[in-house]
Amino acid sequence: MSQTVDRALSILPLLAEGPADLGQVADRLGVHKSTALRLLRTLHEHGLVYRQSDQRYRLGARLFALAQEAMENLDVREIAHPHLVRLNESCGHTVHLAVYEENEVLYIDKVDSRYPVRMYSRIGKPVAITVAAVAKLLLADLPEHERRAVAEKLDYPTYTSRSTPHAGAFLRELEKVREQGWATDLGGHEESINCVAAPIRGADGRVVAAMSVSAPNVVVTADELLTLLPLVRRTADAISGEYSGRTPVKGTTTA
Amino acid sequence: MSQTVDRALSILPLLAEGPADLGQVADRLGVHKSTALRLLRTLHEHGLVYRQSDQRYRLGARLFALAQEAMENLDVREIAHPHLVRLNESCGHTVHLAVYEENEVLYIDKVDSRYPVRMYSRIGKPVAITVAAVAKLLLADLPEHERRAVAEKLDYPTYTSRSTPHAGAFLRELEKVREQGWATDLGGHEESINCVAAPIRGADGRVVAAMSVSAPNVVVTADELLTLLPLVRRTADAISGEYSGRTPVKGTTTA
DNA sequence: CAGCGGTGTTGCACTACTTGCAACATTCAT
DNA sequence: ATGAATGTTGCAAGTAGTGCAACACCGCTG
Secondary structure, eight states, X not given: OOHHHHHHHHHHHHHHTXXXXXXXXXXXXXXXXXXXXXXXXXXXXXXXXXXXXXXXXXXXXXXHHHHHHHHHTOHHHHHHHHHHHHHHHHHOXXXXXXXXXXXXXXXXXXXXXXXXXXXXXXXXXBXXXXXXXXXXXXXXXXXXXXXXXXXXXXXXXXXXXXXXOSHHHHHHHHHHHHHHTXXXXXXXXXXXXXXXXXXXXXXXXXXXXXXXXXXXXXXXXHHHHHTTHHHHHHHHHHHHHHHTTOSOOTTOOOO | OOHHHHXXXXXXXXXXXXXXXXXXHHHHHTSOHXXXXXXXXXXXXXXXXXXXXXXXXXXXXXXXXXXXXXXXTOOHHHHHHHHHHHHHHHHOSEEEEEEEETTEXXXXXXXXXXXXXXXXXXXXXXOOXXXXXXXXXXXXXXXHHHHHHHHHHSOOXXXXXXXXXXXXXXXXXXXXHHHHTOEEEESSXXXXXXXXXXXXXXXXXXXXXXXXXXXXTTTSOHHHHHTXXXXXXXXXXXXXXXXXXXXXXXXXXXX
């Protein structure tokens, strides 16, 4: 591992919290100001860091551009998107797509009934991993020892009275989810919001992403939402088929 | 400038083009494989790079999270304020900054006119949404169906004879504003007060705020006020540039 | 207006860190 | 099995990053 690069990269999450001046950066890095200056300069030349008019530093445009490109390179997302839109059109609720990566679950796509293309707003945000239906599916597919390791490393915030309380309960839930092949979140994150989710699998059968439909109690009850489960699963399966190359895509030539 | 960091950061745009294996990265960087490996490892530890199942590297998820967090912690007002003050100093009139939120448009900053005239605006106060120039810009940027939905929910008070009379007229006005990229309010709220306004856009091009210059007829005529339009737009663009973290002077250095 | 504390910036000597090499490990194809 | 890919590790050499101290540049305040 490279110390210099390590230090430089440590600046990024620091600046994500908000703008900071040279001194603050140097302090929080534990290095001399001149060192921090040179690191910041390098980051600046790559456009990852921007210097605003009051001389303070903050994250720069290239970072956003990179994030966007990274997202576009996720082919699950591209394949899934039209399916998500169609599902949204037929049920009207919010549809999410999420992936697991390095102890985190992230939303990589979202179709909201009132606001279809909301690229930068919530996409990219880490999911409440201990309660979200998509997170359960993604974690449930991990090999047993890894699943256990992750579950024990997590915090278990009590968002609501129905939030997953601790690792034991979480692991049991994951086991259940693993067997039934779908998952729910019934008010575990926000009291009045329920979700049902289904997994998207690659050619080797492993879960590469998960999708969910969410709706507040005031619109549909949990039971009513559950009647959508077959539709959600069918959609997920359709995406799986296309992603794993089993289902030919119309209009596209596959070699 | 730091060479090691420079090399490490050069990997990111490279991976943005698509996944690559160690050899490819080393080649394109012009360094030994072992060097590339260590750089990639460091990037990996920070979550900026992800190793997919076929061992190839691609951009990682933390990139989204960083971009997301940075956006949330960005304060338009903080960035805009000095620009607003400068604009006020050069033209002398009242300058407003406003944002759209949940069917309302709110003033979030104001620099008072140097002329001894009073205006009935207050920071935090909802704007006369059907007539204010800033409101037009903010609403004009909404997706079509939402724009329509909002327009139809609104009341259309007749503040003056030139107030927007009904939803139809308002939607037509919004369409015009959307196309021309700026807006006016000529006596629509108070008989003797005119405004010209310009939009402030984020990295994704969406309108995040709007700013305006207002002045009563007794100080300048509407035509005279309109001659300020280029200045207002330039100021708004400068704020946009800073808000979205674009580097205005230096081109991007590609090694 | 001079003096002062707070910033950001530069040149330089020192040594810690990165580097490329070459050998090893691992996977896959022949 | 054998070979050719690829990824990985330990090490010695020296480059490249580091901290220091001095400088430059504000905006303050007396």
